[in-house]
Amino acid sequence: MYSYTDFDRHFVKARAAQFRDQLQRHLAGQLGEEEFRPLRLQNGWYVQRHAPMLRIAVPYGELSSRQLRQLALIARRFDRGYGHFTTRQNLQFNWIPLHQAADVMDLLAEVDMHGIQTSGNCVRNITSDAWAGIAPDEAVDPRPYCEILRQWSTLHPEFAFLPRKFKIAVTGAAEDRAAIGWHDIGLHLHKNGAGEVGFKVLVGGGMGRTPIIGTVVSSFVPWQEILVFIEAILRVYNRYGRRDNIYKARIKILVKAEGERFVEAVQREFRTILHNDAGGREHLIPQAEWDRVASHFEIPAGVRAHAAQANDADPAQGDVPLAYQRWLERNVHAHRLNGHRAVTLSLKRAGQAPGDATADQMDLAARLAERFSQGELRVTHDQNLLLPWVRTSDLRALWEAARQASFATPNIGLLTDMIACPGGDFCGLANARSIPIAAAIQERFDDLDLLYDIGDIDLHISGCINSCGHHHSGHIGVLGVDKDGAEWYQVTVGGSDGSALSGTAVPGKVIGPSFAAEEVPDVIEALIDTYRSNRVAPERFIDTARRVGVPAFRAAADAVRRATAHAEAAA
C-alpha cells in the first residue's frame, strides 16, 4: 500500500486547518450557506436528510486495518455506529453533526485519510480494479499510476471548478472490473508491441439522465505523458463544457456534441502544452518518480516468501462442508501468486443495507485483515470488502472466522450481492428509497439453492437518476422515480458494466411504465422466472436477456402489475 510521506501528512493537516477556518467563518455567520456549500462539498461534506453526510476517500479502494479501525472509532464516537461503502470505493457516514466536522477531519488526518474531492465539480477520488496487483489477468499494476494521478489531481488549481463532477477510473487487467467505459475518463493500461506501457484513454462515459459509454480518444498514451494528456482533456472541458444547464454539463455531453472535433481539440491542446508552453514538460513523469511510488506497492515480504515455497493444493479437496464449498466457489478468487487467494467479505446479508458495516463489523474486518491479509483490505466497486493476500492454507480458518463475523455469506456475484445506493432513507437527492427495495428482494430470494440456480447476475438499484447505484449497468436495473409525490420504480433489463460476463458496456432497456414499491419483488421474480424458463445452458441471465430481447421480460413483468395496472386503468 502507499504510505504517506511527511509532505502528504502536512498537506492533509493543512487542508484540515483550512477547512476548520472555513467552517468557523460559516458558523460565525461570515460565510453564507450558498458560499460555504462548494467548499464543504470539496471536503466531502453534503447536507442530507437527517444530518451532513461525510464521504471519505479511499484512494483506488486500498484500505489498511489501522484506517478501518479509525473509521470504526469515528462511527462509534460521532455517528450512530455504522458506515456505508459505496460503488466508488469510498465510505460514507450519515449522522455526524456539522459542528463536529473539523474534529472528524483531524481524526481522519491521523490515519492519512480525508474527504478531499469526494464531491464537488472537480476531479473526484480515482477508482480502480479492486483486484489491482493481485489479479492473474493483469498486464500492468495500475496502483502506482493511480497514486501519481491522485497526487496530481489533488487541489489542482485550474480544475477545482469544472462545469460538473469528474470521475476517473483505471484498470490494467484484461477483464474490466472498474467499469471504465462508464467514467468521464476511463484509463486502460496495456503494453504495446514493443512492450512499452501506456494507456488507452476513453472520455465521456457517464450515467445520470443521459447514459453514454466513453469514446476512445487515444489507443496509446505513453505512461510518462498521461498527466499532460489528462490536463489537455480537462482544459478543453473547463473551457468549452456547458455551464448553462446542470443536466448537460458533464463532459459526455461535450464529447457527444463535438465528436471528432473534441478529439482533435484534445490532441492539439496536448501537443501545444508539450511543445509550446512554458513549463509544459514539467509534468512528464520521470522514471525516478515512478520507481519511488511503485516501491510502495511491492508484494509484501511475507507473501513473497510464502509464494516461493507454498504447495498450492486445491482447498476444496477432501470431504468439506457444503457451506464451505459454496464459499470457496463464490467468495474466493484466483490470485497471481502461488499459494494465495483473494477473499471477498460479503457486505450483502439479510438485515443490513447493501454496503453497510457497523463499527463492530469494521473492527472485525480489520482483525481478519491483520490475521490473514497483511493488514490490507480493498473496497470493491460492488460494495464489498476484499482481502488481497490470503494464503490458500489459511482459507478454512478464515472461513470459520468470517462466518462468526457475518462476512461469509456465499453470494458474491449472485442476485443478493446487489448494488444499492443509500436512497431516500438518507440521501437528500433521492426520489425514492433503495434500502427497503433491496431488503424486500433479499427476503424474497433467501434460498441459496435458488440463488445458485439463477447464477451470476448484476442487480443494481439507484434511488434517483444521479445513478449512484449504477442502475444503467445492471443486468436488471431498478431506478427510483417520483410521481406525484409517491415512490415508483423504473426497471431496466440488459445493462452491462463492460465486464467479460456482462459484455460490452451498454445501458439497460426500460421494460415499460414504472412499478409501485410493493410490486418490485414480484417483478424481479417474474424476470428471473422468464430467464429460467427460456435459458439454454450455459446461459446466464444477461445472455438470455440479450438473445430473447426485452418483450418477453416486459410481458412477464406486466403480468404481475397490480397497483400500476389499476392506476393506468383509472387514467
Next chain:
Amino acid sequence: MNTRAAMRFVDAAQDPWQPPSDAVAVPFAHALLSLDQWRATRNEWPASAPIGVVVANTVDVEVLTDDLPRWSLVALQFPKWTDGRAYSQARLLRARLGYAGEIRATGEVLVDMLPLLQRNGFDSVLMRPDQDLDAARRALRFFAGHYQGDLIQSRPLFARIEG
C-alpha cells in the same frame, strides 16, 4: 516563474483603472476598456498610455496574442465564483502567451478563491465589497506546497524532491 510578486488587493476607491466615460476625453492613461472598445479604437491610443482590457471568460485568449504586448492589465471575470473558466485563461496567458503584465480577478471574487487565483497566475484581485481582507490573507497561508506545478512553482513535487 518561481517568484511572482505577492497578491495585491485592489481598493476600488484608489484604483487608477477607469472605464471610458463622457466626462473624460479619450485617450487617457489607465483606461479600462472592453475588448470591443479596444478593437474599435486600438490605433487611437498613444504607446505611452497604459491600457487595461476586460476579457470575458468565454474568450479564447489565444486570439489575443497580437494585442497583449500593448496591454498593462488584463481583467478576467468571474460572473459566478464557481465558474472556473478564467483560471484556464490566466494560465494560458502566462504559460502559453508569455503575458507578464497584471492579471486581475474581477466579478464575484471571494476569499476562498485566493489560493487558486494566485496559483493560476493572477496577481491582483478586486474582491466583492463584503469580503474580509484578513480572511483573504489567511487563505493564502495554509499550504506550504502543492503536488502539481503551477504559476508560482512550475515544477511539481516529484521534480522538487531531492535525489
